[in-house]
Amino acid sequence: MDTVNKPARRVDALGKVLGESKYGADLKFDGMLYGKVLYTPYSHARILSIDTRSAAKLPGVEAVLTAADVPGLHTFGTVVPNQQVLAKEVVRYLGDGVAIVAATSPALAEKALALIKVEYKELATIFDPEEALAEGAPVLHDDSPGNIAAHHVLEKGEVEKGFAASDIILEREYKTQLVEHAYIEPEAAVVVPDPGRKGITVYGSIQNPFSCRKALSRMLGLKLNEVRVIQSFMGGSFGGKDEVMSAQCARAAMLALKTGRPVKMVNTREESLREGYKRHPYKLKYKVGVTREGKLMAMKIYIIADAGAYTAQTPFVTWRSVVQATGPYEVPHVRTDVYGAHTNNCYTSAFRGFGSPQIIFAQESLMDELAGELGMEPLELRRLNGYHQGSVTATGQTLDSHQVSLSEVVDKAVERSDYLRKFKEYANQKGRFRKGIGLACSFRGCSLGAEGVDATGAMVSVQYDGSVYVFAGLAENGQGLQTIFSQIAAEELGINVERVRFMETDTANIPDGGPTVASRSTIMGGNAVRIAAAKVRETLLGAVLGKLKASTEELAWGKDRIWVKEDPSRSISFEDAINEACSQGELLTELGWYKAPKVSWDDSHGQGNAYFTYVYGCQIAEVEVDTETGYTRVLKITAAHDVGRAINPETVRGQIYGGVAQGLGYALLEEVQQHEGEIKSKNFDEYLIPGIKDMPEIEAIIVENPDSYGPYGAKTIGEPTLEMTAPAIASAVAQATGRRVRQLPLDLERVLLGRSLQQDRYKRREGGC
């Protein structure tokens, strides 16, 4: 291979280092207005009246709109369309918008918001997801009785039988926190009315242009071909710029259609934290049965996720949890229940990991605790139960159609981190500063799995001067998709990657290929690009058969040439081949479409072949804890990930480093403080993400077991990188301190005292202190 599996410069880097790349907030159009949103001051209330008259009279204010002005339906949502672009009758969380304003400046729009008078009648609120599921709790949505946003069941074997056959039974409860994506670019969009015809063009930091288009079409009463979404450069997303962007774009579109002028909306960081969805906090109860020898017999799992006010992706997030909740371990008897509960908290949805970081924190902490009970080393317990070729998962799927590389990734991480020696060395320490080392591993289903339809497309278009366009339905969010897809196109065409120009994702130019989620870009979109480029190459080969006096099978290609394998002197340049093809009237533009291999799912028992392939990873954390302050310093993270094949090893490493950083934040620093529905962490001074001095040495180990389904064997890397960092750190801290913290994040208070004082602070403050 000439281009794939080799480092290549990011195709989008030049504009970014020059400061020339345009992000949503950088765009400007003639006559552009600025939009702002009025949020509800109540977490749950009925809107009695909205008076916009004084706001509308303010000079420079061009439109003031409410839910009554929504041209189509006022709700949207992928699974259950219950999220409101603007609240119509009832507000359900403090991020609900009730009115929008377009004015000639952002300051004027703010001023107008203050003049809008809204009368509310407060309704009973519910903020605890467990209480929300209890009988008699106030119900948020009429069509979700009992506040159940999702419920997934998994039954394998007979769990009580498994416990009966166990020698040791352990029950533990773990908790994970509300976490913010904290992309550095706040949400931004500009909507421009189409001149001379019905419709709009939408620009902005939109992770999933097609999801956005669908939501806008529904809410604006426009046909899909009247809503054109063109993605701007994205200042980070990590799953976070989906529903929140659909809402922002729809509001900007309402204002643009009303005024006939372009409308720009840019969130402040405070608005972003208030309105934007976050990672689900989970409460996880695990009961595990094991034989004296350490063989897992049964696991009973009960999980409640706080879905917040709207359904969004909760059913999908919790579905991944139910599939993977037992971890990469053989367990003959399993019963799992995962609930998503509606509350009046900020809604939760997709965030890199998507229901896996929570369960991996629990299940990997549990494995370490179980090892302690058994008097075994944590690694030994994992080796005894870990997946191998032909293992059967909790969903009844036999892992035999890909390389099950769990032991390989574990071995590599163990060796490079010197885990075995350090684990012994740190076992008995005294003194103020104590070290610890912890290990976590995971298996992860690639792409959407049985979550939904899984297919995507790409177009490769060769121009007659030898330059090439690539278009794709999946979108660049900063992860490096443009570079990976360009490399694949270049590889298939046998040309230098510099010839390829990747075009920004535009819903008018390519079929809907689903969302850029689930780490599916390389494995799904990569296949689509490969198919498209291979079709064009076949046309080129066919066109030069006469010239080279050879059959297709006799030809080889690469380095901008096509030649006869047996006689390389009989060759033709890429340009000349194009000329031949063009002179024969051949088409050098092709669409590639890739449908995922078949998966299956029985919803009533949670059984089936959930994903068509899986990746395996192992991360090992080494920490030093100050036992007088609870401060935890991470010394090193060793991260071994099987990616199938690294299309671009440097961008794979970049994904690993970045995922580990987010995982470290999840472990130690990050928690959105929310009290009675109010986000108390209002900006980056109160919501801390890892800075450059928080990051330790990271050793990234790329393991390659090419997958039969992936392009060149490539699978997935985006999400696995962050999902096991927190449990690895938690177990390292437990070794250092001799005390396990079962709740994230492991901040100073939890490490030192075993509990957080934050909620006490809010209570005290309310008490008048």
Next chain:
Amino acid sequence: MNKLPVTLTVNGREYNLKVDGNERLLDTLRQRLGLTGTKEGCGVGECGACSVILDGNLVNSCMVLTGQCTGARVETVEGLGTAAKLHPLQQAFIDYNAVQCGFCTPGMLMAAKALLDKNPHPSEAEIRQGLSGVLCRCTGYKQIVDAVNAAAGEEG
């Protein structure tokens, strides 16, 4: 409101402006001068996406009022290099895969330049200290440190 007359130099070019007293340097650069390479991430001086060099010192341009900048010399990412002649830091950021989403990149580059202007051969700890005012959510910082380290080596 009374407008304040301000004369300042941005990337070597002099501007005579009349600004409101509450206008931030960030807004002057982005709205008035069209220099949108400098980004706004938080507006409270925490994320460093708006970092520029003011009279040789790294500042968060969201925390500086333009009215206070008379006579000042401002450097932004747009003044760093061109496609034809990249600054060594820009080249190193490309070569070392130090760019992902790119939103923090201008701030990172300016922080790195401010550092290297004062300390052409920083240690890794000094690089981390010099860049510590800029948050990145994508990269885990490693390849950024590598890039700055390489650029420093090249300049020396």
